[in-house]
Amino acid sequence: MLWMTIPLVAVFVTMELFFVRYRREDLGWNTAVTNSMVLIFVFIDLLRTVYNQYGWALVFQEELVVRIPLILLVGLLGVVLTVITFYRIIPKEAAFFLASPLTINYIAYFAIVSIYTEIPLDIHTLLVVLSFYCALLAGFWIVKIIFPGAKIAENLPDFRPPLPKLE
Numbered sequence: 313m314l315w316m317t318i319p320l321v322a323v324f325v326t327m328e329l330f331f332v333r334y335r336r337e338d339l340g341w342n343t344a345v346t347n348s349m350v351l352i353f354v355f356i357d358l359l360r361t362v363y364n365q366y367g368w369a370l371v372f373q374e375e376l377v378v379r380i381p382l383i384l385l386v387g388l389l390g391v392v393l394t395v396i397t398f399y400r401i402i403p404k405e406a407a408f409f410l411a412s413p414l415t416i417n418y419i420a421y422f423a424i425v426s427i428y429t430e431i432p433l434d435i436h437t438l439l440v441v442l443s444f445y446c447a448l449l450a451g452f453w454i455v456k457i458i459f460p461g462a463k464i465a466e467n468l469p470d471f472r473p474p475l476p477k478l479e
Contacts, residue, residue: 313428316357320350320417320424327413332456341404344397344411351390354420358383358427378433379426386423414452418445 331337339347362383366373393416397407409415422441426433 313424316354316424317421320421324413324417324421328452328455332452332459335456338404339408339412341397341400341407344407345394347411347413347416348390348393348397350416350420351386351393353390354423355383355387355390358386358423361427382423382426382433386419389419414448418448 362376362379366376393411396402397411400407402410425431426437431437
């Protein structure tokens with residue numbers, strides 16, 4: 313589980329701090345598509361994990377009655393968010409919120425912990441997960457208020473190499 317969760321947490325914290333520092337930065341459609349695809353990769357890993365534990369008999373395992381739908385939900389969410397962001401189906405603000413590092417990595421982390429451990433998946437767990445997500449949103453909102461953003465110079469030199477001239 314650590315092989316999947318440590319990179320997710322590192323990306324999540326780094327990206328949130330990046331957007332605290334550089335407030336004028338937008339997520340970008342390409343990043344939203346990439347973030348959405350993370351859920352597809354997590355879905356594949358969760359399927360592998362359950363398959364390695366139960367084999368092809370996994371559909372007959374009583375303890376997976378709640379876990380298999382969760383895995384399928386993560387996969388479906390990954391595909392739907394990837395399509396939505398790829399084709400820009402919904403407004404930018406909504407798409408960027410749904411595909412933000414906080415949202416994507418939180419869903420992925422919750423799914424990984426739920427499948428790899430014996431945490432009961434019931435209404436109490438769901439309420440705790442949603443409460444913690446809201447607390448994280450509020451916490452990073454407060455961090456953005458407290459810490460100043462980076463000053464961005466308007467006339468920075470362009471360090472990209474010049475493009476070759478076509479003749």
